[in-house]
Amino acid sequence: MAMTGVLRPGHAQIRVMDLEEGVHHYRDIMGLVETGRDAQGRVYLKCWDEMDHNSVVLRQADRAGIDFAGFKVLDKATLEKLDADLRAYGVKTERIPAGEMLETGERVRFQIATGHIIELYAEKTAVGNGCGLINPTPWSPDTMRGMAPIRLDHMLLYGPDIAAVQKLFTEVLGFTLVERILNPEGTGSIVVFLSCSIKSHDIAFGEYPEPGKLHHCSFLLDSWDHVLRAGDIMSMNNIRVDIGPTRHGVTRGCTIYAWDPSGNRFETFKEDRHPYPDHEALTWTFEGVGQGGGLDYVQRKLHETFLTVVS
Amino acid sequence: MAMTGVLRPGHAQIRVMDLEEGVHHYRDIMGLVETGRDAQGRVYLKCWDEMDHNSVVLRQADRAGIDFAGFKVLDKATLEKLDADLRAYGVKTERIPAGEMLETGERVRFQIATGHIIELYAEKTAVGNGCGLINPTPWSPDTMRGMAPIRLDHMLLYGPDIAAVQKLFTEVLGFTLVERILNPEGTGSIVVFLSCSIKSHDIAFGEYPEPGKLHHCSFLLDSWDHVLRAGDIMSMNNIRVDIGPTRHGVTRGCTIYAWDPSGNRFETFKEDRHPYPDHEALTWTFEGVGQGGGLDYVQRKLHETFLTVVS
Amino acid sequence: MAMTGVLRPGHAQIRVMDLEEGVHHYRDIMGLVETGRDAQGRVYLKCWDEMDHNSVVLRQADRAGIDFAGFKVLDKATLEKLDADLRAYGVKTERIPAGEMLETGERVRFQIATGHIIELYAEKTAVGNGCGLINPTPWSPDTMRGMAPIRLDHMLLYGPDIAAVQKLFTEVLGFTLVERILNPEGTGSIVVFLSCSIKSHDIAFGEYPEPGKLHHCSFLLDSWDHVLRAGDIMSMNNIRVDIGPTRHGVTRGCTIYAWDPSGNRFETFKEDRHPYPDHEALTWTFEGVGQGGGLDYVQRKLHETFLTVVS
């Protein structure tokens, strides 16, 4: 197989402080599809073009943030192999039984140096995108609501010791370093962008003293026009916007950063680069991320919230 | 690795009947970058955002068509393994020594049932996209000329026995069947779309009695606006247009099909789907490709040239 | 006043052969807003961003076509003056009393050489676009449905003696000739594009032996992306498409021509030129409208339906 191992970020369990407010945000304003609720009260949603049952899971809690991020792997054999590889590498893993999340198979769970809980799984029920499998339509008016993101694209997680996490993701999980932002001294990375595909990032990590923090979950849009449309919808719904619309120099992607009602940052993102593992990684100096346009290519300034505000 | 084995279509050697006319077309009108000419007189070009030295190679000949299509693989070990796998599968392979093509390493060459020559290679000199590797620019005015395609995206090749070719590409080379068009009886496929990544196709094959034919080489554009811009440029340069601008139902992509001066069809294409190997393949009935909008989603008609005109 | 006299095409009464089928087409598929029905059974609709009560009026009849086209003028004094000017020019006018159309003031009606009924009026109740007048929103999700055209943009009407009509519109009604298509001999125009503003056309006329025919009503969209979206929606609803998506050379506008269920052609159109009355008119030769790209700039061909199919 040419596309093997870890396929993509498949689910993220997000903590919201008021469940119905959170559902209103992700389902009614952003336009995700609610696909189920479980006995624990968790609400499951998916983006319209995702085939699998869920990608965003909301859990009511007394503080915002991310419980865990799950990656779908190619198949059960891959799951077993990666579990063995993780254990061989010295990572303690545990099994979450199939069905603990709705329509989701057994998960291999482990904690990484940044404090985040990461999961791998091979099975999640395909429910389709509403376009059919025979002579499919390109999109469906029924599933196009709100900002109508295409998929959960990636996450940026903040915590300590991202160097260890980069090593784990590249050496064990098969990710490639696509871009990185250096610390002011140029001696190490403060943000690393890692891909397991030809996306500019499937996951990214930022160095931060406190473990387990969520910088943002990113949702893919099809065009820069749709990024503005998302911005209009944010404004119409009094969503707090952090940065954008603008282009990131890093990844070249087009972006708006904003916050859900609980303070979890999310991104509406238009991809604009398709790196391959044989491409050399791109480097941003610390000055480059600000004045060099890495964060905000048009304005060439460092919005302080980028480095400091997480959930 | 999550992105392993065969990475992407890396080069296509295209026959043109007048070399300078062909160079004018691909370099000056389409906007590819000329990167070299070799002792045989072949002209090497690349799309602006491709990192490697070349992707389109033009050879003067007395008839149009494609000499061979090459796929870049992850590394030399992968090349050796795939060569062994091909031989084990019963495919006769030969080695083309490094340097036979400019800035390109050793190639493993073999012929497939449709009569096409396919190559695998692991090495091609990275020359970059003109944006730099440290604090890179998102694009470079110097490299943005003409239609300014981002990359050689895929090819559609016509020849006999695509079922055998599909089997080879999926069982040995790790490709996934993403979409297929059925014959009128529904008993088999007349076109298959195969991906080794999360592109809607890295290669496609159409059933055709004559072997080794080229239906089109496709070049990626960033947006539907750029597809129109490409169409304007075609018109300004009296390029013969076959179909479009429109949306394909198949792959959802936005397209114009047109011909180079030698009669090789090319496509300017905007991708709009990102399938994964765990997604079920989509099926188009024979009627679906015409009236069902598979070829021309807006017009829902079967342009006869699609099935009959090749080079 | 700088913008005086005739302001814009304000309403068109279209004949449909099945009223509810017509309403379904214009309201549910195209996305116009139904604003009323009158005692005669006529259905009134408007585009989302139009401020006045109606722009498209559907009347059930046993054949398709256009009953009349109405232009809004600046004010009642202008209406009186233009009526007097028309009479002085030798045009017989009649008055249709206020209220004969819903929410519409008195109309001055007259027939032109091409056989069409033209109306002028100064008053139509402003109902707004749903965005408010104080701190307005840029658009409203409630009013964005279907193809969501912004406004009735222009009409192309076919009939005999367009030279006389051009003279009337330019000499009496203050329109400017913006573009024209010459007959094969180059001795006269077969289509003239006339503007009373800085639009590339507010009305156009094509030479045709039969009087009073409708070539198309055109609806404005904001972008080329929206033109494709309209094309997708046409396809999803099995609307017969005539031409496009493509760019017209004439007016530079981006277009799809299609037919409503009764056979009235309509256009979804993206404007791309803003002529002024001091600009010299542009000329298209007869060959220019076909091979020169006047009709279909990308394909440079003359779709025969353009000259022959009307309602």
Next chain:
Amino acid sequence: MAMTGVLRPGHAQIRVMDLEEGVHHYRDIMGLVETGRDAQGRVYLKCWDEMDHNSVVLRQADRAGIDFAGFKVLDKATLEKLDADLRAYGVKTERIPAGEMLETGERVRFQIATGHIIELYAEKTAVGNGCGLINPTPWSPDTMRGMAPIRLDHMLLYGPDIAAVQKLFTEVLGFTLVERILNPEGTGSIVVFLSCSIKSHDIAFGEYPEPGKLHHCSFLLDSWDHVLRAGDIMSMNNIRVDIGPTRHGVTRGCTIYAWDPSGNRFETFKEDRHPYPDHEALTWTFEGVGQGGGLDYVQRKLHETFLTVVS
């Protein structure tokens, strides 16, 4: 005539502190076409799609700002009538002879309450847009450089007593009030947006204690994609950006504000509203311009520079 009187802003004479630096900015980076230099050393430029000889005139001076803004009127009779109307209204006018500006006819010049010099003129040599007048191309690669604005769209001028200026422009020059921003007390306007066409503004005025100040000259782009492209080009050329890319709530237009090397603010602007004189004016409260999204619809914040930084 339906489009009569004052047609559009036709020229602006801008002061730059280093002429060649200014020419580099407007010609090489923004992409205007240099059309001439006069004996005074002034440099004349036009946008690619403007037909007349010049729209931006650069004059070297020891401080930035605007010398005068000129409006093209329909014809010489209109010029005479407007001069007479101005004098009747109590405005002192003077005549600048034809030829004082290159390729420009006689100008009627007067000063308005805000301290700005305004001119009217009827004649400026048509040099065309490079697309031809017979079977024209929609655009020309030769004229598409840099940000490639379509036209000088409007200006926002700051000075005292905009109420008097609004009265003059609407009562004498035929402009319509399209939108206005109220002062905090709601007792008067602090910015007024005036149109002589169906543009959302041909000129705007902001209340400011110091007379004769330039807030910005605005240049029209065709799409939101082109606004981002302009932003990329600004970044590549280290142009200081003030606000954007974003949408203005006021006018709905899409925008980036930035500064030329002398500190004159300019805007790259995508129009998104087409008001008519019969439409009711839109009102923005003082809070509405900030938190209400009037200035920055996505971010809903008042960038202080909007009210305070002028040249």
